[in-house]
Amino acid sequence: MEINKIDISTRYATHADLPKLGKFLQMLVEAERPFNPTLKDGEIFYYDLKTLIEDEQTAILVIEFNAEIVGCGYAQIRSAKAYERHELFGYLGFMFVSPEFRGKGINKLLINDLKQWVLSKGITELRLDVYHDNDAAVKAYEKVGFKKLLTTMRCDIS
Structure with a gap:
């Protein structure tokens, strides 16, 4: 699939995006199962997405292609350990790009936008x-x- 950069946009997630983000979360869990034998069977919710959308210390971004959400990720401001040089750091999570859109630079675009939020x-x-x-x-x-x-x-x- 050819992607024109004009057709791609990044925006903050809203409550209206929760159904799609919930599907992405389960797809992410399934993709990670082969790497983690400790995951429970069935649906797993790593995060409370509604709470993250409402959290001032978190930015959930979605990537749209032709007005369809094809990727997402969040940046969250977290406290560092007392022994680390910095007091706060940005943490990235829920990084997901729909399989058919992988390898097209969408992850890089998403990370760059999340980096800008953390820098801000x-x-x-x-x-x-x-x-x-x-x-x-x-x-x-x-x-x-x-x-x-x-x-x-x-x-x-055991």
Whole structure:
């Protein structure tokens, strides 16, 4: 599918977007299941999307192509640990692009807009979590400047 940049726009999510965002959230969960054996079966809600839309410390953005939502993500202002150099940082989450729109620069556009929102709050530290074995996502984030920092490890001892 050819995408004309003129047909793409970014905007803040609204309550009217909740049904579509809910579908995206379940698609994201399904995409992440192979990387996390600890996830419960059935629907999982990582976030309360309504609360995030209303939160002044969070910006949920949606990407539209020809007036159809094809991607989303949020930036949230969070407190850093007492031992870190910065007091606050921006955290990215709920990064999702519809499968048919992947590889077309939409994720980069979304991250750039989220970065601008975080910068507008006077914050220059930006973080996100990604499954270590999710090579496609890791590469996508590295392409826009992220570097690996910490690996969470687990062990089933039953």
